[in-house]
Amino acid sequence: MNDQAANDSVGSIRAGDLIGRPAYGRGGNRLGTIADLIVDGDIRTGLRVTGVVVARRPWGRLLGYEREQATGPWLLQALARVVMHRRVRTIRWDELDHAG
Amino acid sequence: MKRLLGVTLGILTAIGGFVDIGDIVANSEIGARFGTALFWVLPVGVIGICVYAEMCGRVAAHAGRPVFDLVRERLGPRVGLANLSGSYLVTLMTLAAEIGGVALAVQLLSGIDYVLWVPAVAVALWLGLWRLRFETLERLFGLTGLALVVLLVALIAGDTPWSQLAGQALDPVPTEGEDWNSYWYFAIALFASAMTPYEVFFFSSGGVEEHWTRKDLLLARANAFIGFPLGGLLAFGFMGTAAVFFYPNGISVSTLGQAVLPAGLVLGKIGLACAILGVFAATFGAAVETGLSSGYTVAQYFGWGWGKYVPPRRAARFHTVVLLSILASVALLLTMIDPIQLTEYTLILSAVVLPLTYLPILVVANDRDYLGDRVNGKLANFFGMVYLVVIVVAAVAAIPLMIVTGGGQ
Amino acid sequence: MAARRWSIVIVVVLAVWMGGYALLSRDPDAVAYRESCVQSAQSTLDGLGTARMATDDGLLSSYRTALDDDAQKLIAQARGQIAGQVPPDSRSAQRRDALLPLLDEAERAYADLMRSQADHDGAARQRATDRIRTLEDQLRDFVDGNR
């Protein structure tokens, strides 16, 4: 796959690689697993990564409940919260240690 | 012209989709073994499919996304792939059972063994899907499938002990000689025959492909709320006649010939011919739907082009999947597995797959990003939740019951 | 963590349910033999009863041939199932001795019914159907008695 890496712009990374990885705070403490990446701006001016959604466990995606907005019927919502333990937290991108 | 097509699509989806080999087998066998003690499952199943068809019709019309596209989106690639393999396997087995059902119906008309008809039916099905305009298939099988009403006529015309049937229906307990395990096994089979997943794939994909506007949605909703109960009534024809003719004699039904026999006994040759023709149309219509749905599930998961109106050249992968699914179904039938037995196992396996199909629909139907102000109201959510719990319980209990009852022996 | 705990609970419930069922049947061979006796009596009843119900001439001939093939297969299959198994204990032998004559009589009665229809002999058909009706009662009693 090395030829494929050559024509990527320098330092490119895929969202699939980031999601599911453990997230560490500035102090090196483990915050949980990256469930999603938050992007701000718009297509013209560029979509900049401004934060991550951190879940307690590597739940990646759970029917969309990893987002803040209430979506499902209350029973599913409650079940999702139980399964995902406490609320999913949103952490700003610059608070993360990017060595990982 | 558009209105007639809309109504016809509704009728086909109801008759072709509702009454298929699964309903014919489940209703006949249950009528013979339990009389009408399991009648209550039919309205429960019909309401369930109406609730979820309405939801995914709304999602198709407002978000323009079909079921399997949502499944991958909401469950992620890995769980979505597991869901795809389960649903595709069940749809493939249903397709084989439908083709087997058509072959059995032709055997009753020709006297020649059904296995010889299987390849011929498969070729006819593939040609229909490949060359015929979808509306032509729709009208042909939707309206011919109405011939199944002859079983209800046989029930009404014959000297049917209605009070006895009603009494038993209101006393929903295992009949003499049956235990609770087999009672619930067949209840799940009947429930799964009413809520078969491919009906939802077909209904929602039709909505997306025809770009249902709000007006079309009203029409589709009316078709579902008229069409599915109509299909349920036709399916009851098999249960009622089996309860009158086979149950009192302690005879259990295991062949298609037995299922249509009452129509012949009450209405003679014409009644029998009508019933067989009706079975042929319902199973062929269902084979068209399951054939397309096998392509829909795979194509929508991977984001390929798909659709019954798209010429094969412009959706090569979709049409190849449909072709391979038909070939795989023929191969499965040529192993001489009895189509009726195959149908029973397919119903139980589809019960196991149901939660994976209906859960994403319920979630997306509540998401404002997709539907804006068209999200589920209190009523839709109440029924949606109640049925989801019922579906999960049925899914968990299906396989153990199948083992404990030895496949309902 | 919760999901793992839930799946353990479900597995335990299923194991108890299925395990309980297996423990109940004390002597598996005798139970299996009893079940196959009941099954063959039931399928003979199905084949014979359906053939008897379908005797009036108003039906399509092609339908009749298909129906007769099904009935023939059911009756022959049932007979073969019992003939092929050795009863594991005396109680099973009693069951077989009660069942075998019924199965033989069923094959004879079925053959007479088919012959009477081939010859369009109404009287012979009537005799055959009456014999079959009594046989159906006996088969039903056997099924109910040994279920």
Added chain:
Amino acid sequence: MRVFLGFDLLDRQILDSEGLPVGNVDDIELAVGEDGVLSVTALLVGAQVWGTRLGGRLGDTIAGMAARMQRRTPAGPIRIPIDQVRETGAAVTLAISRDLLVEPELETWLREHVIVRIPGASADPEADKS
């Protein structure tokens, strides 16, 4: 506008300017721009990308097969620069037609070797659609 990459973009259906399906967002490419900020540069489509993201033995075998099937240059997945995207929503809609994009090998191979061989493949059954 706030977008959740995983939820709002990943695995979403991509439609071209005429609403024809292009594929799914199998992955998203991010890069550190001159301003030193990580931002989205392109959507990636293809079985190879999907396989790697699926992970596990199955994912790797699919990615391997897709890589071997590829003959187009430059190798690698179909890359749709983010500025070709007109809007995101229930589906991701592009500003361009899919004819400008590279067609997945599987679609081309099957059309040429299987579908076209069968008569009636190009007949548009809906030609006289009422």
